Amino acid sequence: MLKKSLLTIASLTSMGFLPLAHAADQPVDNRWYLAPFGTFIKTDSDRHSDDGWGAGLGLGKMINQHINLEIKGFYNELDRDRTRKDWELAGGTVDLQYFFSRQRLAPYAVVAAGGMNTYLGGRNAIGFIAEAGLGLTYAVTDNFLLRSDVRYRYDNNQTHVQRGTTEFDDMTVNVGFVIPFGAKPTYVARAETPVADVPVAVAAPDCSTLDDDHDGVNNCVDRCLRTPESSVVDNAGCPVKLVLKGQHFMFDSAELTPNAKELLNGVAESLSAYPQKNDIEVQGHTSSEGSNAYNMKLSQRRAASVVEYLRAKGVRNRLRATGYGEDHPIADNATEAGKSENRRVELIWIEN
Known part of the structure; x- marks a missing residue:
């Protein structure tokens, strides 16, 4: 399963970077922003758990007209039956988002890597996670954007928080908004050309x-x-x-x-x-x-x-x-x- 998961991440990552050769234009927007979000997590069947919910907060910067770089923290909780303890997942990632355009409705691809602390039934462990997915933003105003994405998440469980498996493959759906800081840069009419x-x-x-x-x-x-x-x-x-x-x-x-x-x-x-x-x-x-x-x-x-x-x-x-x-x-x-x-x-x- 590990080999299959890594191939999936590699495929999505390479697809996300195919257009990067065209990203050398001058940035349309280069502001910092905050991005709070809520999460629905579709769990791997190996967890023996119901699907769960969570929330998080991202701090990011628009690097140029195609690239956003973001640091994100999150917390998820997964319900189990009364005889077993719930999962508690807390972690953070560094996200690289590639925007295909910067129109009002802007699709993007995202890859991310980071760490996650897993707590289950008195056992506690930190492992590696990687994510890849697709999303959309919609600019309501220059300083308020709605955002949603769907991601595959690979969770390395080498520390055996749950015995019998060494990895998990979850799906997450994130819905939130983006609040850029400051005024949006505007185009200036061409005044003169040497x-x-x-x-x-x-x-x-x-x-x-x-x-x-x-x-x-x-x-x-x-x-x-x-x-x-x-x-x-x-x-x-x-x-x-x-x-x-x-x-x-x-x-x-x-x-x-x-x-x-x-x-x-x-x-x-x-x-x-x-x-x-x-x-x-x-x-x-x-x-x-x-x-x-x-x-x-x-x-x-x-x-x-x-x-x-x-x-x-x-x-x-x-x-x-x-x-x-x-x-x-x-x-x-x-x-x-x-x-x-x-x-x-x-x-x-x-x-x-």
Whole structure:
């Protein structure tokens, strides 16, 4: 049975590490966290015991966008009949978790190793344990995640706490939550790219004197030759920000005006002709007229209206609509000119 158990652990472990060659990207999140959990344990028949329950607490750190490292302690209790003493299991492991993605619903594989103290009928012994399994987390907020996993646990019983067997093979189901410390790191829109890092396109000899899309970047180095008018671009001529302001929505409404649709048509054509894989956040902003709650809803509806229009035009980028209400003015709300400047929608290209 020992040989079979070790082969099972080795197989699950190797499966968990197959994608590690792709984990060298910059971390999305690198915070410390606490992870309390409850446990249901499906016992090995060799224990001659009912299934049991337990609880524990983990302290971990998100190392990069794929890896979590966690130290965990636990206590389990298994019921037996009235003529025999209950099992009491207390121990700890070091867990290595591999996340296949860091989306809101994030699957992961886990391997763990550690020690466990077993108490049974007056006998007490410490042995080695190893675990392997699969799990899921669900991010309710940036600072609260639900988590559950199912694990195979190998328990070395060489000290013969229960005579007649030298090992146990249990199954555990853990359900709990994760509480990260501090604010979640956010992506920052690409502001500028050093010219030295931009590959020079092969073009006609006079390309350095041409700027077909009038974005301030000549055709020799411009990688996005159909940039929408009024875009803010990086040194490669690709947009990082586009502001829709003025009469782009009907009064007190999220309905786009013909002028806005014409400008967004140019955005859609540019993304189709020169596709960028960046996510795009569509931010809605208002002036200070009206209540803050109303302005927040109006800005969200206007941002969502832009997202819906771009999707209808075939834009494949991941688009996220966010309303900021009157919280981020760029001009003085005490004047009509300032209020007009503050009524805007911004498209922000997110750096991946």
